[in-house]
Amino acid sequence: MLKYTTSINDTKIFDNLKIFETSPIMKLIVRGKSREFISSVGKSLNILLPNEPNTSSSGANVTALWLSPDEWIIYANEINSDDSNSYIIESELINKISNTGLGAITDVTDQFVMLNLTGEKIYDLFMKGSPFNFNEFKKKKGAVTQTIINKIDVIIHNKNDAEVNLFVRRSFSNHLWSWLNDSARFI
Amino acid sequence: MSDNLRTSASKFIDQTTRVSFKFDGKTYFGFKGDTLASALLANNVHLVGRSFKYHRPRGIMTSGSEEPNAIIQINKNSSVTEPNVRATEVEIYDGLEASSQNCWPSVNFDIGGINNILSPLLPAGFYYKTFMWPASFWEKYEYFIRKSAGLGQSPTEPDPDIYDHNYVHCDVLIIGGGISGIMAAKISAENNFKTLLLEEKPNLGGTTIYQKNDYFKINDQYSSEWLEKEIDQIKNLKNLEIKTRTSVAAYHGYNYLLARENLTDHLPIEKKQNTIRQRLLKIRAKKVITATGSIERPLIFDNNDRPGIMLSSAIKKYADFYGVACGKENVLFTNNDTAYETAISLNNKGVKVNAIVDIREENKSDLTNEINNAGIKIYNSYTVINTKGYKKINKITIMKLSKDGKTVTDSKVDIKCDCLGVSGGWTPAVHLFTQSGGKLKFDDNDNIFIPNKYPSDQLSIGSCNGNLELEDIISNINVSLKNFLKIDKTNFEKLKINSSKSISKRNIWLLPSNKTVSKTKAFVDFQNDATAKDIKLALREGFRSIEHVKRYTTTGMGTDQGKLGNMNALGIISDTSNVKMSDLGTTTFRPPYTPLTFGTIVGRNVGEFFDTFRKTPMHDWHVQYKAKFENVGQWKRAWYYPKGNESMHDAVQRESKAAREGAGILDASTLGKIDIQGSDASEFLNRVYTNAWSKLAVGKCRYGLMLNEDGMVYDDGVTTRLSENHYIMTTTTGGAANVLGKLEDYLQTEWPELDVYLTSVTDHYATASVCGPNSKKIISKIIPNLDLSDESFPHMSFKNAKIGNIKCRVMRISFTGEQSYEINIQANYGKSLWEKCMEAGNEFNITPYGTETMHLLRAEKGFIIVGQDTDATLTPIDLQMDWIVSKKKYDFIGKRSLYRSDTIRDDRKQLVGILTDDPNEVLEEGAQIVADTSKKPVEMLGHITSSYFSPNLNKSIALGVVKGGKNMMGQKLFVPMKDKIINVKIADPVFLDKENKRLNA
Amino acid sequence: MFIINCPYCGEREQSEFKAGGEAHIVRPKQPTELSDDEWAEYLFMRKNIKGIQLERWVHIHGCRKWFNMVRDTSNDQIHAVYKMGEKPPIK
Structure with a gap:
C-alpha cells in the first residue's frame, strides 16, 4: 500500500x-456567500462560521478560520488515520454545499x-x-x-x-x- | 607611554580594565569604554589619515558619527575587515587592529602627498574637465581613476559574521537618547504608550550627561546629575524598551524606519562568535519623536584642516567624558558661547587654554565672566587667518576683523597651540526629518534650517528642532509633547532651570583673510577636500543649483554625507551668489544616515535563504537518484538524471529514447492546479480561454490557451471536467500564481455576477506522469481494477481511481506525444506512488526523466512552451494555432485584439520549425535568423526559441520565430554565428507523429 | 512602504499587497463592436496623474480581494480605500 x-x-x-x-489533519477550503450557505455549513459542522475578519470558531470536531468574506479554512481538531483520504465531514459538506450549488468545498489536506x-x-x-x-x-x-x-x-x-x-x-x-x-x- | 594625555578619572571609562589594540601596526593601550579616537588621543596620536584628493595629513576632528577625517580600516587583510569606519565610533576591544587609509606607504610618509603640491592643477571639476578628451581614452583614464578612488579596501573573502532582521511595532519611537529623548521617553511610557528609545552611542544622556557646569543646573543640581537620576528611573519603565548602539539609517513614509543595532562590534573577539553581529530593525511606529540633537559647525579659514584642529564640543567631550586632553596648549576659536564651556571644562581639569579667539565684537554672559575670572585671554572681533604645522598644528595667526566682517585689519598676532577647538555654531540634525519628507524653514537668527512641515505623525524636539538653549529645550518639550501625545500634563512642568544663554551672535560663513580666496585652502568638506575656492569656482563657471554645485565640487558626497560641511557650503553659495539661504534650500538628505554594512542590509537572506525554494513531494527521491536540478520559478525541478559520469547531453538522449521506446516517468507536481467550482464554471472557462468549453463532456480533458487582453499568449494547460460544475485547471509551473491572480481579478472586478469559486490545489496533489508504449501496462499493474481500454479511457479523458484506500485522479493526457497517464494523488502519498511506478515499470525499463528531456520530447511533437517559444508578443495565430481560437464565441479575454491592425499583419514573427542542412548541427537558442547577409546592416528576421538534437529522429530540430514565417515553408535561411554561418530551412513545427498514432495507440 | 487599510482585513504592510493600475476602467461589454481606436483607448491609455489618483490594489498575501484606493501620488498619502463596485468617496 x-x-x-x-x-x-x-x-x-x-x-x-x-x-x-x-x-x-483534514483541511477543507469552504467558499460561499449566501446566508443559506453559512447556515448549512454551520449545521453540518455544528459550529458558526466566523464572519468577523481575522477570527475563528471552534466546535467539537473542527475549527474554522476566516480567510476572506467568502472563504474559510476548516481543519480537524484531531489527527486522522493515514491509510485513507476520505473524510465523512468532506462528503457531508459536498452533499450539502457543492451538490446543492450553495458554494464550493475543496480538499486541501x-x-x-x-x-x-x-x-x-x-x-x-x-x-x-x-x-x-x-x-x-x-x-x-x-x-x-x-x-x-x-x-x-x-x-x-x-x-x-x-x-x-x-x-x-x-x-x-x-x-x-x-x-x-x-x-x-x-x- | 610618555605622551599620556589622560587627565582625570571619568566614570564613563573603566580605568581598571586596560585594553590593548593596534593602530598602523603599533600597539597602544586604552581603557574599557574608550573609542579608538579617544584612546589614540590619550596617546597623543592625532594624525590618523590622509585626505581623499590632496593626501593632506588629517586628524581626529569630532567625537561622533559626523567624523569626516578619522576614517579607518578595521582588521585589514582578514575576512572580517571593514573599510571607512569612523574611529570616533569604534569602541576598542582587546585584539582590535586598525589602520589608516588612503596613504602609501604610511600615514606619516605618503607618496600621494604630492597632490597637495600639485593642488593648483586639481581644481573643482578637474576630472570632468581633464578626462573628457579624447573620448576614446576614457578606458585608460578609468583604470587610473579607479585605482586612486575610494578610501579603504573592500573585503575579498566571504563575511563569516551573522546578521539578521527584526520587525518592530511600537506606539512611539524616540530617536536619540539625549536629554530631550530621555524626557520624551519618560512622558510617553508613563502615559501607556509602547515606547522604543534608540541611541546610536553606547551610553544614554547625550552631551548633558557629562555637563558639570555651574551655569547649567536643573532643580539646583548639575544637569548631568539630574539626568542620571532620570535615566535610572526610565530603565525600569514597563512600556519602554531602550536600545543603545542603535543608529537609525532611514526614515521612510508612513513612519517606517530602518535602524542598525550593533550587538557585538564592541566585544572582545572571543565573544563575537556564533552570535548576531548587527541587526537591522524594521520599525513601524504610530508616532515618531526625533531628538537627534545637533552637530557643531567648523569655521572656514585658511588651512583649517590640520591635525589638532577639532570641533570645540569634541574637545569638551574627550575631556569630560573620556578624561582625555586633546592638547597641552589649547586655543579655542568661536562665534558662540559653547566654546567657553569647553574652556571652562579644560581649565577645571588643569589643562591649559592659551586663548579664546571670538569673532563676535562683544559677548555678555555668565560663561564669559567665568573665563575672565580664570584669566584666559579672549580676543574679541578676531579671526584666525592661517595655521602652521604639517602633521600637527603648532601655531595660529590671527587678525582683527573689520566692522562688516569682510576684511581683516591691523597686525598679525601669532598664538602657540597644539590643539585648536573651533565652533561655528550648531546645525540641527534634520537628516531623518527630511528623509521622511519633511519640509524645512530657515531661521535667520541662528542661521539654521529647522523642521517646518511634518509629513507624518511625528515631532522634532530638542536641538534638532532648533532649540539650542537648555531652557527652551525643556519648555518646548512640555508644550509640544502634550499636544503630540494628546495628554494633559507632563512630568517636567515644574523644573527649575538655571542656564547661561548665548545672547550675542555673529555669523560669517567664509572668514576673511589677508590673502585672496584663490590662494587659500579653506576646507568646507574635509573628507572630499572641497574648499571655499572650489565652491566659488563652480559658481563662477555658471553652476547655480545647489544640487549641481554639490556634484561639481563633490561637497557633501563623502561617506559622512556632508554632516559637517553642508551648511557652510550653503552659506558660502548664498553669500557669493546673493541668494537668501531660505531661497537656496538644502541638498537632499538620503539614507543611510550613517553607512550600513552589506551584511546588515542582507540579514539572513544568504546561502540557502537567498531565495525562496519550493520542493515537490518526490524531491527526496530525485536527490537520492542523483538528479540535477533546475530552478523553474521558485521550484526545484529535476532537470536530468545522469548515470555514472554521463554528460547532460548523453543523459537527455538516453532518457528521450527510453520514453518513446519503453516508458518514461516525469514529476509533474509543479504544474499549477486550480479547482474551479460553481454553476457558471463553463461560462467562465469560455471567457478566459480562446476555445469553447460548454460542450466538453464530464470526464473529458481539453487543452486551453489563455491570452492577455492584448491578444498575446499568456498561459496554457489542460483543464478537466470533473463533474457538471466542477473543473480542475492546470497552468504552467511558472505561471500558476499569476494565472490564479488574473482569474480572481476578472471574477471579482469584471464578472462578479458569475457563480464561480477558485481554489489553488497545486500543493495538495503530487503528479506522476508515466508515458511511452508501455505506460498502459504499468498503470494497470498499479491500479488493476481500472479499465484502461481505449474505448473506456481514450486520450484526453479522466477517471477517478483508488490505490488501496487512497483516492486519486488519473488523466490520460500527453505533453510528449506518447501515450501517457498522469496520476494525481494527495501529496503525502506522492513519493510512495512514484516508487510504486518505478517498481511496476522496472520490467519495461521505466526511465525517470527531467525537464530537459520533457522539453526535447515536446519539441519533437511541436508543442510550445509558453515563456520559451512565446514572449508576450505572439498571438495564437502567430503560433500557427488558429485551430484553438473559437470563431463562434462572442467574446473571450484578448479576442478583440486578434484583429487589431497590428495583429493581422502578415509580416509578424510567426512560429515555425527549423531544420539545419547538416543534421548534426544543433543551433543555439537565441541565435538570429537572417535571409541576406550581404546587405549591411543585416536584417534580423527572427530567432531560435528551442533547439535540440533529437535522438528519436536522429537529427537536429529547432523551433523559432520568423517574420512572415508561415508562408516561407521550405525556404532557405541563415543563422550567422561568431565563426560560421549555418544554413537552415523552414519546416513544419511538428517533427514527429503528425497523425497522433502514438497518442492513441 | 505604505500601511494599507485593507477593507476586509484592516491595516497591513504594503508588502502584503500588489498594485493593479488605474481604477474604474470598465471592460467593454461588447469589444467586438469597437473600432481599433476605441479598443486601444481601453487597452492602453492610462492617466498617470501627479496628485489624487484612483487605483486598484489586491491584498495578494492576505484575503486576495481586490479593492480601490484614493492615493495622492505626489506624497503617497492614501486618502481612502473602498470596495470594488463602490463609488469613489471623493469628488
Missing part, C-alpha cells in the same frame, strides 16, 4: 519554543502543512521575518491572520496563550521550516 510521507516529520525544541508538524508552535518566544521568532503587527494578535485567543514570514505566505491561528497553529503551503514548508529553525537560534 502507499506509504504516507509528510514534508517535515520532525520536532524542534529551543529555549521557550517548540515546533512540530501535526499530521494527518495536503495543500497546507500545519505546524504547531508553543512557548513564550513564538512571536519573537515571527518578528524576524513577518511585517505583521502581532502586538494585539498575541493577546487575542482565536485570532487569525494571513501574512508573510520570510516572504512565504502563511495562515496563523492563535490557538491559545503561547500556542499557535501555522499553515504553510506544502511546497514551501521545507524552506520555511529551515528558516524557522535557523532564526530560532537567535531569539
Whole structure:
C-alpha cells in the first residue's frame, strides 16, 4: 500500500519554543456567500462560521478560520488515520454545499502543512521575518491572520496563550521550516 | 607611554580594565569604554589619515558619527575587515587592529602627498574637465581613476559574521537618547504608550550627561546629575524598551524606519562568535519623536584642516567624558558661547587654554565672566587667518576683523597651540526629518534650517528642532509633547532651570583673510577636500543649483554625507551668489544616515535563504537518484538524471529514447492546479480561454490557451471536467500564481455576477506522469481494477481511481506525444506512488526523466512552451494555432485584439520549425535568423526559441520565430554565428507523429 | 512602504499587497463592436496623474480581494480605500 510521507516529520525544541508538524489533519477550503450557505455549513459542522475578519470558531470536531468574506479554512481538531483520504465531514459538506450549488468545498489536506508552535518566544521568532503587527494578535485567543514570514505566505491561528497553529503551503514548508529553525537560534 | 594625555578619572571609562589594540601596526593601550579616537588621543596620536584628493595629513576632528577625517580600516587583510569606519565610533576591544587609509606607504610618509603640491592643477571639476578628451581614452583614464578612488579596501573573502532582521511595532519611537529623548521617553511610557528609545552611542544622556557646569543646573543640581537620576528611573519603565548602539539609517513614509543595532562590534573577539553581529530593525511606529540633537559647525579659514584642529564640543567631550586632553596648549576659536564651556571644562581639569579667539565684537554672559575670572585671554572681533604645522598644528595667526566682517585689519598676532577647538555654531540634525519628507524653514537668527512641515505623525524636539538653549529645550518639550501625545500634563512642568544663554551672535560663513580666496585652502568638506575656492569656482563657471554645485565640487558626497560641511557650503553659495539661504534650500538628505554594512542590509537572506525554494513531494527521491536540478520559478525541478559520469547531453538522449521506446516517468507536481467550482464554471472557462468549453463532456480533458487582453499568449494547460460544475485547471509551473491572480481579478472586478469559486490545489496533489508504449501496462499493474481500454479511457479523458484506500485522479493526457497517464494523488502519498511506478515499470525499463528531456520530447511533437517559444508578443495565430481560437464565441479575454491592425499583419514573427542542412548541427537558442547577409546592416528576421538534437529522429530540430514565417515553408535561411554561418530551412513545427498514432495507440 | 487599510482585513504592510493600475476602467461589454481606436483607448491609455489618483490594489498575501484606493501620488498619502463596485468617496 502507499506509504504516507509528510514534508517535515520532525520536532524542534529551543529555549521557550517548540515546533512540530501535526499530521494527518483534514483541511477543507469552504467558499460561499449566501446566508443559506453559512447556515448549512454551520449545521453540518455544528459550529458558526466566523464572519468577523481575522477570527475563528471552534466546535467539537473542527475549527474554522476566516480567510476572506467568502472563504474559510476548516481543519480537524484531531489527527486522522493515514491509510485513507476520505473524510465523512468532506462528503457531508459536498452533499450539502457543492451538490446543492450553495458554494464550493475543496480538499486541501495536503495543500497546507500545519505546524504547531508553543512557548513564550513564538512571536519573537515571527518578528524576524513577518511585517505583521502581532502586538494585539498575541493577546487575542482565536485570532487569525494571513501574512508573510520570510516572504512565504502563511495562515496563523492563535490557538491559545503561547500556542499557535501555522499553515504553510506544502511546497514551501521545507524552506520555511529551515528558516524557522535557523532564526530560532537567535531569539 | 610618555605622551599620556589622560587627565582625570571619568566614570564613563573603566580605568581598571586596560585594553590593548593596534593602530598602523603599533600597539597602544586604552581603557574599557574608550573609542579608538579617544584612546589614540590619550596617546597623543592625532594624525590618523590622509585626505581623499590632496593626501593632506588629517586628524581626529569630532567625537561622533559626523567624523569626516578619522576614517579607518578595521582588521585589514582578514575576512572580517571593514573599510571607512569612523574611529570616533569604534569602541576598542582587546585584539582590535586598525589602520589608516588612503596613504602609501604610511600615514606619516605618503607618496600621494604630492597632490597637495600639485593642488593648483586639481581644481573643482578637474576630472570632468581633464578626462573628457579624447573620448576614446576614457578606458585608460578609468583604470587610473579607479585605482586612486575610494578610501579603504573592500573585503575579498566571504563575511563569516551573522546578521539578521527584526520587525518592530511600537506606539512611539524616540530617536536619540539625549536629554530631550530621555524626557520624551519618560512622558510617553508613563502615559501607556509602547515606547522604543534608540541611541546610536553606547551610553544614554547625550552631551548633558557629562555637563558639570555651574551655569547649567536643573532643580539646583548639575544637569548631568539630574539626568542620571532620570535615566535610572526610565530603565525600569514597563512600556519602554531602550536600545543603545542603535543608529537609525532611514526614515521612510508612513513612519517606517530602518535602524542598525550593533550587538557585538564592541566585544572582545572571543565573544563575537556564533552570535548576531548587527541587526537591522524594521520599525513601524504610530508616532515618531526625533531628538537627534545637533552637530557643531567648523569655521572656514585658511588651512583649517590640520591635525589638532577639532570641533570645540569634541574637545569638551574627550575631556569630560573620556578624561582625555586633546592638547597641552589649547586655543579655542568661536562665534558662540559653547566654546567657553569647553574652556571652562579644560581649565577645571588643569589643562591649559592659551586663548579664546571670538569673532563676535562683544559677548555678555555668565560663561564669559567665568573665563575672565580664570584669566584666559579672549580676543574679541578676531579671526584666525592661517595655521602652521604639517602633521600637527603648532601655531595660529590671527587678525582683527573689520566692522562688516569682510576684511581683516591691523597686525598679525601669532598664538602657540597644539590643539585648536573651533565652533561655528550648531546645525540641527534634520537628516531623518527630511528623509521622511519633511519640509524645512530657515531661521535667520541662528542661521539654521529647522523642521517646518511634518509629513507624518511625528515631532522634532530638542536641538534638532532648533532649540539650542537648555531652557527652551525643556519648555518646548512640555508644550509640544502634550499636544503630540494628546495628554494633559507632563512630568517636567515644574523644573527649575538655571542656564547661561548665548545672547550675542555673529555669523560669517567664509572668514576673511589677508590673502585672496584663490590662494587659500579653506576646507568646507574635509573628507572630499572641497574648499571655499572650489565652491566659488563652480559658481563662477555658471553652476547655480545647489544640487549641481554639490556634484561639481563633490561637497557633501563623502561617506559622512556632508554632516559637517553642508551648511557652510550653503552659506558660502548664498553669500557669493546673493541668494537668501531660505531661497537656496538644502541638498537632499538620503539614507543611510550613517553607512550600513552589506551584511546588515542582507540579514539572513544568504546561502540557502537567498531565495525562496519550493520542493515537490518526490524531491527526496530525485536527490537520492542523483538528479540535477533546475530552478523553474521558485521550484526545484529535476532537470536530468545522469548515470555514472554521463554528460547532460548523453543523459537527455538516453532518457528521450527510453520514453518513446519503453516508458518514461516525469514529476509533474509543479504544474499549477486550480479547482474551479460553481454553476457558471463553463461560462467562465469560455471567457478566459480562446476555445469553447460548454460542450466538453464530464470526464473529458481539453487543452486551453489563455491570452492577455492584448491578444498575446499568456498561459496554457489542460483543464478537466470533473463533474457538471466542477473543473480542475492546470497552468504552467511558472505561471500558476499569476494565472490564479488574473482569474480572481476578472471574477471579482469584471464578472462578479458569475457563480464561480477558485481554489489553488497545486500543493495538495503530487503528479506522476508515466508515458511511452508501455505506460498502459504499468498503470494497470498499479491500479488493476481500472479499465484502461481505449474505448473506456481514450486520450484526453479522466477517471477517478483508488490505490488501496487512497483516492486519486488519473488523466490520460500527453505533453510528449506518447501515450501517457498522469496520476494525481494527495501529496503525502506522492513519493510512495512514484516508487510504486518505478517498481511496476522496472520490467519495461521505466526511465525517470527531467525537464530537459520533457522539453526535447515536446519539441519533437511541436508543442510550445509558453515563456520559451512565446514572449508576450505572439498571438495564437502567430503560433500557427488558429485551430484553438473559437470563431463562434462572442467574446473571450484578448479576442478583440486578434484583429487589431497590428495583429493581422502578415509580416509578424510567426512560429515555425527549423531544420539545419547538416543534421548534426544543433543551433543555439537565441541565435538570429537572417535571409541576406550581404546587405549591411543585416536584417534580423527572427530567432531560435528551442533547439535540440533529437535522438528519436536522429537529427537536429529547432523551433523559432520568423517574420512572415508561415508562408516561407521550405525556404532557405541563415543563422550567422561568431565563426560560421549555418544554413537552415523552414519546416513544419511538428517533427514527429503528425497523425497522433502514438497518442492513441 | 505604505500601511494599507485593507477593507476586509484592516491595516497591513504594503508588502502584503500588489498594485493593479488605474481604477474604474470598465471592460467593454461588447469589444467586438469597437473600432481599433476605441479598443486601444481601453487597452492602453492610462492617466498617470501627479496628485489624487484612483487605483486598484489586491491584498495578494492576505484575503486576495481586490479593492480601490484614493492615493495622492505626489506624497503617497492614501486618502481612502473602498470596495470594488463602490463609488469613489471623493469628488
